[in-house]
Amino acid sequence: MRKRFAVRWRAAAAVGAVTALLAMAPALGAQDVRAKEDGSAIIGLDIFDPAGAPFTLTFRSLDPGEVLLARLKEGTPFLRVMVSLGAQSRVLEAPSGDSSGSPMALLGIDLGTEPQPLKLKAKGWRADGTEESFEWLIVVTPKEFPQTRLQVAPAMTHPPAERLESIRRESVLVAEILGRVSADWLAEGAFQSPLPDHKPFPNFGQQRVYNKTVASVHSGVDISAPRGTRAVAPNSGRIVLANKLYYSGWTVIIDHGRGVFTYCCHFDKVLVKRGESVKKGQAIAEVGSTGRSTGPHLHWSVRILSARVDPFSLAALPL
Numbered sequence: 265m266r267k268r269f270a271v272r273w274r275a276a277a278a279v280g281a282v283t284a285l286l287a288m289a290p291a292l293g294a295q296d297v298r299a300k301e302d303g304s305a306i307i308g309l310d311i312f313d314p315a316g317a318p319f320t321l322t323f324r325s326l327d328p329g330e331v332l333l334a335r336l337k338e339g340t341p342f343l344r345v346m347v348s349l350g351a352q353s354r355v356l357e358a359p360s361g362d363s364s365g366s367p368m369a370l371l372g373i374d375l376g377t378e379p380q381p382l383k384l385k386a387k388g389w390r391a392d393g394t395e396e397s398f399e400w401l402i403v404v405t406p407k408e409f410p411q412t413r414l415q416v417a418p419a420m421t422h423p424p425a426e427r428l429e430s431i432r433r434e435s436v437l438v439a440e441i442l443g444r445v446s447a448d449w450l451a452e453g454a455f456q457s458p459l460p461d462h463k464p465f466p467n468f469g470q471q472r473v474y475n476k477t478v479a480s481v482h483s484g485v486d487i488s489a490p491r492g493t494r495a496v497a498p499n500s501g502r503i504v505l506a507n508k509l510y511y512s513g514w515t516v517i518i519d520h521g522r523g524v525f526t527y528c529c530h531f532d533k534v535l536v537k538r539g540e541s542v543k544k545g546q547a548i549a550e551v552g553s554t555g556r557s558t559g560p561h562l563h564w565s566v567r568i569l570s571a572r573v574d575p576f577s578l579a580a581l582p583l
């Protein structure tokens with residue numbers, strides 16, 4: 265049972281003369297409750313829809329690691345709205361013949377965000393050239409993540425000296441790839457698990473200690489499946505990495521556009537190549553246990569701009 269009304273939206277201080285001064289917002293408005301197709305589970309989503317705002321936000325919760333879907337409201341007089349959460353900014357644009365923009369965008373609350381009020385700002389431009397600014401505070405709720413100790417091969421906590429330079433280059437390469445934002449939205453509809461028939465461990469955000477020495481935060485979820493099980497693309501996009509990395513083993517990164525990336529790894533075999541376009545549900549690799557892994561499973565993580573978010577928080581959204 266999810267906790268309701270544990271989060272509060274508040275009108276923030278005025279920003280110049282054009283700020284929309286909202287009264288204490290009727291914070292959590294309509295509840296959008298969807299049943300999964302197989303009828304097995306209900307996902308509760310909240311919608312933030314204050315009067316006068318040109319967009320809505322849909323999300324599961326405001327915990328660290330959650331994804332928020334911003335959508336331009338139908339009938340709004342604003343043609344273009346810039347929405348900012350902390351350091352992230354996304355532009356929502358009304359569909360038109362000559363615009364490559366999108367009326368929706370995703371924002372992420374990074375896994376490491378301290379419980380605190382975060383500024384949510386928006387600036388809208390009307391067709392007549394006038395503009396208006398809005399500001400709210402959203403209160404990120406505290407979340408306790410589980411802790412665990414794991415035992416792995418010694419080389420996975422203390423790599424051999426001759427590998428250190430290549431490990432450093434790998435992390436630079438991955439950071440570069442995740443920093444290149446494609447302007448177009450390449451995904452189609454909602455995201456799905458790369459192993460739809462297998463149950464994930466609830467281990468997003470887990471604080472780990474490997475071999476009693478190396479501390480690490482688990483910024484994805486693990487899904488256990490027999491070796492050789494085919495994993496599929498969580499959504500359509502472009503393959504931006506299909507390679508073997510030291511810690512994550514055989515790895516596939518898919519760019520879904522607009523700063524959204526899915527990262528799946530520890531495979532035995534990869535079935536796609538860098539540069540290739542993939543469709544949602546297309547086989548991309550076979551489950552294995554390469555890299556820092558304790559048995560056959562798939563590690564799935566998601567980045568939205570620089571935010572590390574729970575993949576299932578993304579998959580819950582009605583895109």
Ligand SMILES: [Zn+2]
Pocket residue numbers: 482484485486562563564
């Ligand atoms: Zn993992």
